[in-house]
Amino acid sequence: MEQAKNINDKDIQSLVGNLLRAGVYISMGIVIIGGIIYLFDHSAEKIDYAAFDFNKVSLKTVATIFSEVLTFKGAAIVQFGLLMLIFTPIARVLMAVVSFFLEKDYLYVLIGLIVLAIIMASLSGGFAH
Numbered sequence: 001m002e003q004a005k006n007i008n009d010k011d012i013q014s015l016v017g018n019l020l021r022a023g024v025y026i027s028m029g030i031v032i033i034g035g036i037i038y039l040f041d042h043s044a045e046k047i048d049y050a051a052f053d054f055n056k057v058s059l060k061t062v063a064t065i066f067s068e069v070l071t072f073k074g075a076a077i078v079q080f081g082l083l084m085l086i087f088t089p090i091a092r093v094l095m096a097v098v099s100f101f102l103e104k105d106y107l108y109v110l111i112g113l114i115v116l117a118i119i120m121a122s123l124s125g126g127f128a129h
Helices: 009-042 062-069 074-102 106-123
Strands: none
Touching: 009 074, 062 074, 074 106
């Protein structure tokens, strides 16, 4: 009978490195595709750089970005790629928590969960209103 291979720290570090690398490449590809779509859709528009009107910005929430990505709007695809870039390190922290759990290092699991809670609180606007 074959024994299952134990996962060691070097394997986990390699996996985390590949996750970060893949996350950056995938988000970069999404941003480039969204930028190309945006340029084709808006190439004839004149832009007034003198004033910025925040009310004209339609992509203010993650839910709006996700709904507009499905309609292949260039700006939404670019912002989705940027969200992917933001969530890549979060996935890294999640993977670290899982690896600490598998190693039965519960103190670091707790610390990782606290870090995740802080990140999620800050992404949701924090506690200040």
